[in-house]
Amino acid sequence: MQGKTGYFVGKLIELVVTLFLVSLLVFIAFSIIPGDTARVMLGPDATEAQVELLRQQMGLDKPLIVRYFTWLFGIITFNPGTSYAYNMSVGTLIAQRLPVTLGMSVFAMLMVIAISYPLAVLSARKPGRLGDQICSVIGHVLFAIPPYVASLLLILIASSMFRLITVGTYVKPSDDFLAYVVCLLLPSFAVALPKIAMSFKFLRSSIIEQRSSDYVRTSKSHGLSDLRILIRHVLPNSNVSSITIISIILSDILGGSLIVEQVFNLPGLGRLLLAAISRRDFPLLSGIVFYLAFITVLLYFLSDIAAAVSDPRIRLK
Amino acid sequence: MLSTKTKYRSPEASAFYTAGLILLGIVVTAFLVSLFWTPYSPDATDAAAKLIAPCAEHPFGTDNFGRDVLSRVMSASKYTIYISAAGVAIALILGTFAGIPAGYFGGYIDKGIMLLGNSIMCFPGILLALVAVAVFGASVTNVIWALGLVFAPTFARVCRVGTMEIKELDYIAHARVMGVKPYRIMGFHIFPNLVPQLLPATVIGLANMTLFESGMSYLGLGVQPPDASFGKMLSDSQAYIRVAPWLVIFPALMLVFYILGLYFISEGLRVNLSKGGKR
Numbered sequence: 279m280q281g282k283t284g285y286f287v288g289k290l291i292e293l294v295v296t297l298f299l300v301s302l303l304v305f306i307a308f309s310i311i312p313g314d315t316a317r318v319m320l321g322p323d324a325t326e327a328q329v330e331l332l333r334q335q336m337g338l339d340k341p342l343i344v345r346y347f348t349w350l351f352g353i354i355t356f357n358p359g360t361s362y363a364y365n366m367s368v369g370t371l372i373a374q375r376l377p378v379t380l381g382m383s384v385f386a387m388l389m390v391i392a393i394s395y396p397l398a399v400l401s402a403r404k405p406g407r408l409g410d411q412i413c414s415v416i417g418h419v420l421f422a423i424p425p426y427v428a429s430l431l432l433i434l435i436a437s438s439m440f441r442l443i444t445v446g447t448y449v450k451p452s453d454d455f456l457a458y459v460v461c462l463l464l465p466s467f468a469v470a471l472p473k474i475a476m477s478f479k480f481l482r483s484s485i486i487e488q489r490s491s492d493y494v495r496t497s498k499s500h501g502l503s504d505l506r507i508l509i510r511h512v513l514p515n516s517n518v519s520s521i522t523i524i525s526i527i528l529s530d531i532l533g534g535s536l537i538v539e540q541v542f543n544l545p546g547l548g549r550l551l552l553a554a555i556s557r558r559d560f561p562l563l564s565g566i567v568f569y570l571a572f573i574t575v576l577l578y579f580l581s582d583i584a585a586a587v588s589d590p591r592i593r594l595k
Numbered sequence: 596m597l598s599t600k601t602k603y604r605s606p607e608a609s610a611f612y613t614a615g616l617i618l619l620g621i622v623v624t625a626f627l628v629s630l631f632w633t634p635y636s637p638d639a640t641d642a643a644a645k646l647i648a649p650c651a652e653h654p655f656g657t658d659n660f661g662r663d664v665l666s667r668v669m670s671a672s673k674y675t676i677y678i679s680a681a682g683v684a685i686a687l688i689l690g691t692f693a694g695i696p697a698g699y700f701g702g703y704i705d706k707g708i709m710l711l712g713n714s715i716m717c718f719p720g721i722l723l724a725l726v727a728v729a730v731f732g733a734s735v736t737n738v739i740w741a742l743g744l745v746f747a748p749t750f751a752r753v754c755r756v757g758t759m760e761i762k763e764l765d766y767i768a769h770a771r772v773m774g775v776k777p778y779r780i781m782g783f784h785i786f787p788n789l790v791p792q793l794l795p796a797t798v799i800g801l802a803n804m805t806l807f808e809s810g811m812s813y814l815g816l817g818v819q820p821p822d823a824s825f826g827k828m829l830s831d832s833q834a835y836i837r838v839a840p841w842l843v844i845f846p847a848l849m850l851v852f853y854i855l856g857l858y859f860i861s862e863g864l865r866v867n868l869s870k871g872g873k874r
Binding site: 295296299300303304307308310418419421422423424426427430431433434437438529530532533534536537540541551552554555558563567570571573574575578 | 855
């Protein structure tokens with residue numbers, strides 16, 4: 279198999295194998311937990327018979343390999359068991375919380391693109407000038423601020439200066455979509471800040487590199503305007519590499535929003551994750567962890583495909 | 596390659612070094628001084644001196660238990676430096692031992708190691724480290740191991756790519772013909788030449804690990820109370836953000852100084868490497 283389909287099939291196989299390994303990692307992590315899960319759940323007062331009964335109900339008496347495939351089957355069919363702590367289906371719990379985390383990630387990504395692209399283009403027009411240097415220094419500083427620290431600082435600024443943002447209120451998108459957007463605005467911005475800096479830095483150097491290449495000089499000597507060269511030639515060439523960066527940024531944003539939710543008291547996956555950790559609710563925990571990893575793997579896969587579609591040279595490597 | 600002959604330093608790199616060393620110096624000095632002396636005991640509570648704004652006696656103010664924030668910030672820098680250094684050391688060792696053979700032997704060894712590394716990298720942000728701590732319990736040792744494991748693939752990648760380039764060079768082929776054993780080639784002929792690439796990766800690893808560690812401490816899954824850490828201090832002070840903003844500002848500032856200082860130094864190293872490499 280060669281060429282386009284060969285490349286895509288290869289990537290697809292890679293995707294499946296990676297997902298399999300990820301599932302194995304998650305399962306192993308939760309199987310080597312020190313202590314007896316059934317005993318931990320029932321507490322020290324339970325009798326041996328009660329523990330044995332629960333162990334049978336949970337399937338803990340079966341061999342490891344059987345338990346793995348039962349778990350894997352549940353995960354694939356989006357029915358990964360019942361949470362101990364909430365006594366609810368793990369799938370329902372995750373589906374309830376997903377709009378918060380996903381919404382934040384999408385808004386943050388939009389902010390990254392909307393802010394870093396224009397700034398990078400402007401900055402790269404005259405590299406080394408004052409404006410460019412100021413942007414670069416600010417970029418470095420923003421890059422070093424952890425998202426949750428940025429959230430705290432944003433809360434501090436917002437509460438002392440404007441007194442308009444109420445922290446800790448979450449509105450469902452089905453109730454009032456506008457209010458939903460407003461309440462996610464500040465947290466999304468906090469998650470986006472360091473990634474804006476990252477995307478800016480990367481895109482800027484990529485544009486500067488492209489501008490010094492031969493084809494730009496040729497287009498210039500043909501009399502094309504700077505704007506046209508930028509839009510038609512420079513940006514598409516910088517885009518190919520920025521697709522890969524965007525997938526990395528998206529995965530970072532997803533990870534960052536898990537913590538930022540905690541700062542803003544938003545009922546997202548991050549809070550669910552922490553609740554699951556503190557209550558040692560392993561079916562819920564393994565479900566969240568696997569699906570988050572699943573989203574990330576899928577993002578990487580899609581970015582590989584997108585990069586290969588927009589630049590045929592990648593397929594030949 | 597790191598060569599003494601080409602000591603070229605661009606002014607850009609020097610500016611990064613200076614800025615980085617100053618910022619890092621502030622945190623490291625605070626840490627070193629805290630080993631011998633802090634203005635007050637970091638855990639000593641004082642009911643008469645709750646939430647005092649920065650003043651002559653308490654330059655950074657006091658928290659809701661009357662503890663001196665300057666003393667707590669100083670002693671918190673200890674964990675930040677210790678965890679990032681120990682975690683990076685583990686990641687460096689694991690990454691080198693996985694990455695160099697992967698690049699050197701290629702084939703199935705390479706595929707296997709890289710697949711494992713990639714699947715570790717599939718977990719967004721601190722998720723994997725959180726899970727590890729959730730399973731094995733929150734303690735400084737567990738945080739170090741968890742972060743070391745999460746960061747190992749980054750170092751393995753650097754080693755693998757570098758090894759793949761170096762092993763094509765004539766002197767490696769020569770050594771192979773001479774009958775030098777693979778482990779000797781990897782350890783004595785390839786590894787020293789990877790140091791220039793590993794150095795910026797290590798510095799940036801320290802910074803990223805601090806980002807993760809402080810996040811975990813913020814969530815209460817890192818350094819455990821009563822020990823002070825920047826993340827824990829920030830999460831404790833959140834409730835007083837309106838009445839006592841200094842509780843947020845000073846730990847945040849120290850944390851950002853440490854991370855930013857490391858970023859600047861790694862940027863300086865990178866600039867020097869990219870310009871010095873084209874001899």
